[in-house]
Amino acid sequence: MKLFYVLCVLAVLLAPASALDREAFTFTKYDLDVRIESGQQRLGVRGQITLRNDSNAPQKTVSLQISSTLDWKSIKLGGNAVQFVSQPYTSDVDHTGVLSEAIITLPQEIPAKGKIELDIGYEGVIPLDATRLTRIGVPEELARHNDWDQIGTSSTAVRGIGYVAWYPVAMPSANLSEGNNLFETLGRWKTREASSTMQIHFDVVGDSANAPPELIVDSEPCKSVSLEAGRGQSLISDCSFEPLGATVPAFVIANYSLLNPSTLDIHYFPEHKAAAENYELASQLALPFVKEWFGTPRRKLKIVELADAKASPFESGDMLLTPLNIDSRIAGLTVVHQLTHSAFQSPRLWIYEGLAHFAQAAYLEQQSGRPAALDFMAQHRTALVDAEKSLAPERSSSASANESLISTSREELYRSKAMYVWWMLRDMIGEETLKKALALYRPDQDKEPSYVQRLIEAQSKRELEWFFDDWVYRDRGLPDFRVESAYPRHLLGGGYVVTITIENLGDAGAQVPVTLVMEGGQVSRLVEVHSKSKSVMRIEAVGTPQEIILNDGSVPESDMTNNKFKINPSAN
């Protein structure tokens, strides 16, 4: 009897927890009044949010999560306060590693597809905090350059979910130390929220001693309503994200100066004028290259300086947050990326971001040669190889299409892998052909994943289904090439012909460069090797053949250690 009682109590205690589905609701609409007091690092928010039950079951509990340095003040439904419990909830979607979670018990169940509108209020501070990184062993200094978000007295820069939960969200706890856990959780949230809208009325209270600061948001241009003088300068601005798409709402406040070249807005701290001018010059130099590849830049993007000179850059919407660098090479790479975005629109991330990263590599190649471009791409390679390795277990299951380039929300894939895909396509079909295909691209006609494949095939007269299938439509991992054999044979008129068999042990095929090193020089050819297949090629050599080197780095491979092959001279 006693045991039965204990079990009953346990069941009652566990029931609400198990009934809480943190992914049941989509937050379809945010309408927020955001008051920022930079001097106190304070953020105060009042507003309405609309939630839709996208689960198959009726829901009686709702979770609302904000950063742990913010506190829930009120939650109302239909004008009446609702019952809620506020608890700390460990999760790495926020820089502090913890969320303030309000668990609301609704007066009645919300049926599947039903909506509720809640009036909410919360406030607190947003200080610099890198706890989620330092607690897993990242050195403090490095962690702060990554998690640089804060409302600060002299400058403010705050990114949304994935960095700071400054607007309410709901998702299961995500853990940075558990492989892909954080990326997957954030990816599911962003996918759910892509067609949601957010309207923000900002009220920034400055201090009366200084000139009013500037507020920059990564949305469509905001409407600055008024600038009120009086007890402290107040800056009022209405901004909207309609819809959110892939944008992570972020805001920046500081006393910036503005350089306004025809294609980019550069917001910089007045003391760094020389660096800003460096970016202006770089954009003038890079413009002809970008025009030739992607057409004339159509919309103006913003480069906004971050106060921390070692901060890792962040890109969202039409805004790039980055420290400014006096190194012209870095300035050049940055502006090429941004100008490509302003010239080439696409609703598909792998095309939009992939091409901007590809443009950086191609620009470097034009300026300093192919090895410099390959070195630049190699900086992306390790992250990509690691990502593909960690995705290998899912690949065998039916989930393999989830991380394809057309549906992934992982940066290593839609940035790094996509960059390689464009580079390989150019090597396969030629630069002029790829430029022609890109010139015909229309974002509003890109309704099918195969649209871009058909454009490229029409220009190149080449069948590329196998390549798109292995790299774009599915996540098949990376190729792994090896030389199975290389037999040199004397030619009657002098010189040699070498018969080379290349094997691809991986599940993705590619056209890979093969270099034959011989006495007095070397010669390179391209060979197409499909997944789990072999290709045989013959290369003529004037001098004695010595070695085969596979892949100059233009194809990302899971294992580069098996790419050299010594040719046995006695086999002559």
Ligand SMILES: [Zn+2]
């Ligand atoms: Zn970009």
